[in-house]
Amino acid sequence: MEELGFSAADIFELEPDAGLGNGGLGRLAACYLDSMTTLEIPATGYSICYELGIFKQKIVDGQQVELADNWLEPGDSWLIPKLDETESIRFGGKVSTRWENGRVMVDHTDYTTVMAIPKDMVIAGYGTNHTNILRLWDAKSPDPVDISLYSSGEYLKAVEQQAMAEVIAKVLYPDDNHYEGKSLRLKQQYFFVSATVQSICRAHRLQYGTLRNFHHKHVIQINDTHPTLVIPELMRILLDEEGYGWEEAWHIVTHTVAYTNHTVMAEALEKWPQQLIETLLPRIWQILVEIAGRYQRELNAAFHGDQSKVERNAIIWGGQVRMANLCICACFAVNGVSALHSDILRKDVFRDAYQRRPAQFFNVTNGIDHRRWLSEINPQLDGLIRDCGGGDYLLHPESLSKLEDFQNDSGVLSRLGEIKAANKRNFASYVARETGVILNTDAMFDVQVKRLHEYKRQLLNVLHIVYLYQQIKSNPHFDMTPRTFLFGAKAAPGYYVAKEIIHLINCVAKMVESDPACKDLLQVVFLENYRVSLAEKLMPASELSEQISTAGKEASGTGNMKFMMNGAVTIGTLDGANVEMYQRLGDENIFLFGLTADEVVETRQKGYSPYEYYNHNAALRAVIDRIAQGFNGCSFNNLTNRLLFSNNGGQPDEYMLLADFESYRAAHERAGHVYRDPKAWNKIALLNVARSGIFAADRSIQDYARDIWDVPVRDLSKVTVRGTKKK
Ligand code: 8GP
Numbered sequence: 001m002e003e004l005g006f007s008a009a010d011i012f013e014l015e016p017d018a019g020l021g022n023g024g025l026g027r028l029a030a031c032y033l034d035s036m037t038t039l040e041i042p043a044t045g046y047s048i049c050y051e052l053g054i055f056k057q058k059i060v061d062g063q064q065v066e067l068a069d070n071w072l073e074p075g076d077s078w079l080i081p082k083l084d085e086t087e088s089i090r091f092g093g094k095v096s097t098r099w100e101n102g103r104v105m106v107d108h109t110d111y112t113t114v115m116a117i118p119k120d121m122v123i124a125g126y127g128t129n130h131t132n133i134l135r136l137w138d139a140k141s142p143d144p145v146d147i148s149l150y151s152s153g154e155y156l157k158a159v160e161q162q163a164m165a166e167v168i169a170k171v172l173y174p175d176d177n178h179y180e181g182k183s184l185r186l187k188q189q190y191f192f193v194s195a196t197v198q199s200i201c202r203a204h205r206l207q208y209g210t211l212r213n214f215h216h217k218h219v220i221q222i223n224d225t226h227p228t229l230v231i232p233e234l235m236r237i238l239l240d241e242e243g244y245g246w247e248e249a250w251h252i253v254t255h256t257v258a259y260t261n262h263t264v265m266a267e268a269l270e271k272w273p274q275q276l277i278e279t280l281l282p283r284i285w286q287i288l289v290e291i292a293g294r295y296q297r298e299l300n301a302a303f304h305g306d307q308s309k310v311e312r313n314a315i316i317w318g319g320q321v322r323m324a325n326l327c328i329c330a331c332f333a334v335n336g337v338s339a340l341h342s343d344i345l346r347k348d349v350f351r352d353a354y355q356r357r358p359a360q361f362f363n364v365t366n367g368i369d370h371r372r373w374l375s376e377i378n379p380q381l382d383g384l385i386r387d388c389g390g391g392d393y394l395l396h397p398e399s400l401s402k403l404e405d406f407q408n409d410s411g412v413l414s415r416l417g418e419i420k421a422a423n424k425r426n427f428a429s430y431v432a433r434e435t436g437v438i439l440n441t442d443a444m445f446d447v448q449v450k451r452l453h454e455y456k457r458q459l460l461n462v463l464h465i466v467y468l469y470q471q472i473k474s475n476p477h478f479d480m481t482p483r484t485f486l487f488g489a490k491a492a493p494g495y496y497v498a499k500e501i502i503h504l505i506n507c508v509a510k511m512v513e514s515d516p517a518c519k520d521l522l523q524v525v526f527l528e529n530y531r532v533s534l535a536e537k538l539m540p541a542s543e544l545s546e547q548i549s550t551a552g553k554e555a556s557g558t559g560n561m562k563f564m565m566n567g568a569v570t571i572g573t574l575d576g577a578n579v580e581m582y583q584r585l586g587d588e589n590i591f592l593f594g595l596t597a598d599e600v601v602e603t604r605q606k607g608y609s610p611y612e613y614y615n616h617n618a619a620l621r622a623v624i625d626r627i628a629q630g631f632n633g634c635s636f637n638n639l640t641n642r643l644l645f646s647n648n649g650g651q652p653d654e655y656m657l658l659a660d661f662e663s664y665r666a667a668h669e670r671a672g673h674v675y676r677d678p679k680a681w682n683k684i685a686l687l688n689v690a691r692s693g694i695f696a697a698d699r700s701i702q703d704y705a706r707d708i709w710d711v712p713v714r715d716l717s718k719v720t721v722r723g724t725k726k727k
Helices: 008-014 024-038 072-078 147-151 155-169 183-208 230-241 246-254 274-280 282-302 307-313 323-330 339-349 351-356 370-376 379-390 397-406 410-435 458-474 496-513 532-541 559-565 578-585 597-606 610-616 618-629 637-644 657-675 678-690 697-709
Strands: 044-048 056-060 063-067 087-091 094-100 103-109 112-124 131-140 220-223 257-260 271-273 320-322 333-336 361-363 444-449 483-488 522-526 544-547 569-572
Touching: 024 044, 024 112, 024 131, 024 370, 024 697, 044 183, 063 496, 072 112, 087 183, 094 282, 103 230, 103 282, 112 155, 112 183, 131 155, 131 183, 147 155, 155 183, 183 230, 183 274, 220 230, 220 697, 230 246, 230 257, 230 282, 230 323, 257 323, 271 274, 274 282, 274 320, 282 307, 282 323, 307 351, 320 323, 333 339, 333 697, 339 351, 339 361, 339 578, 370 379, 370 532, 370 559, 379 397, 379 410, 397 410, 397 678, 410 532, 410 678, 444 532, 444 657, 458 483, 458 496, 458 522, 458 618, 458 657, 483 532, 496 522, 496 637, 532 559, 544 559, 559 569, 559 578, 559 678, 569 578, 569 657, 569 678, 610 618, 610 637, 610 657, 618 637, 618 657, 657 678
Parallel strands: 044 131, 220 257, 257 333, 333 361, 444 483, 444 544, 483 522, 544 569
Antiparallel strands: 056 063, 087 112, 094 103, 112 131, 271 320
């Protein structure tokens, strides 16, 4: 391309992000596709070919505005339509069953058909010719426009059917860690699940002539509960299309499906209204009723009639279908995504199921694609690692530990510092080019980027910033390490409180910017439209990584790992994978603060009173009063009231910001002190990179392959990476 006068970098910039997910859940799947391919595991990822991915965020007058993300325009260059592998999906209609020749015959009439057209993206691995496929299903109506209606002037009616079908693949639901019981969402789920299961079965029949050995050849890994309908859908195919008996079909299904849980947040657990399923998916509903009835009898026997346990674990109860319980009932393996999260699943969320079948439960700690999130985005650090003897780390991420030998080498430490400084300058020039904002590169880059959610506590970060501001203004002896606070976060469009927090961050940013007292000391910048391509630029430039969720709430986190790998030091709670980071880093190399997950539960049980913290901590009180006062005529009373008083019968300060504030402030103070000694700071940064190998997605995929899928992986011990020295 360069020979033709183009710049490759400019062309890469033109490629839109494939925004087919919300946050960490979607990005994790993308990293895993890379690793499964690199490890030569034959695997396919399935999703919907959304016309509009996660919305584009604009900030107008400090507030989030959502714009459509039309990524497919240039983005479909990588998608190969496979028209001959189209599947048809049935919605609605009437179902009747009868016995004939010893098997159930199902008559399904008056249904609406939607065609599922696969668009395949080929995934290349590293150092292998093996490829895998990401299959995205597009939705189309089988009926062409009704010409007779059209020519008689009934334009709308003529295209109605088509529009109804195509709306299924129109737009991605923008909620993260939250569930909305919308009919279109259920249609999307069944659409992509049915297309997927039908297509796997079709290929399997072609190869083996039967589905009787299906479970010997496939594992279907349910990535959170969204694809749970694979369970009744596979049952439907085995019962209705293959004519197998219930027991045989159930055996095949329960030896095929495995479930990964990605959150313990109650509002994220899917519970579909029974009526919705009944009308939209009548045959699936019949199968669900049968699964649920059998399971309930099993639970009754196992719990000796203990009704509270039976109720808690039932699949259909009170007019709702609980997808997580269906997964627990049918899946041969259930896993959480960090050691702490898997523990909480065992001891709390799924405790009854765990007591009955402990061997069903696993942990697979998340991981990230280190080839993308280190080597590709941070070429200078990649060079340093190679120079320190880690030349084979792309396929052997544990070799990052070679850096440990240089922890007291001033040459290496200052080179690491120079790399960070250069990455900060690069990022700052990008921001200046795109937005006109000039970042202070002499200040510590203190970064919180992730979806906006109250449990992730961006508001705690703001409380601390306002505290610093007030100290600068009122305390002539206040001695602080200069900070540039960077935020990036999308809020779900319907999540009002999250949007208010974005507005508050922007108001605080403006106040700080316009106050000369903050010059060169304090800066706050909200980066618009946080997305993967922006993260790729930001991670190498970050110095302090904010991982400050209420302990027990963040299932794992993966941003935490990306920062660590790029030599940012974490300020964080003992939550999700932070716990495992801490185990490897020790107290000296991470800034820990706050209540532990157990303490959070205990404090709640004892009767948590945030008002007492407000009363007893004058600095905190001043911060909250300042925010309540509002900025430029914008009130943030609603946010402060949520911290101090119970609202709508909810808990005051549900995520315990006030309980953790003082220890968060103190941890920041410690980080600030260490930062003033570049050698000490760079040593910590170096050890973070050196000990991050365990968080490579290759390790996670090896765990899945060994513990859950029982499939062989490429033997990397024999692979030597040709040592091209990059600098
Ligand atoms: C996210 C978790 O919040 C995050 O900690 C974890 O790193 C990531 O999954 C990958 O495992 N979970 C979700 O986004 C989630 O559960 N979303 C669905 C419920 C809507």
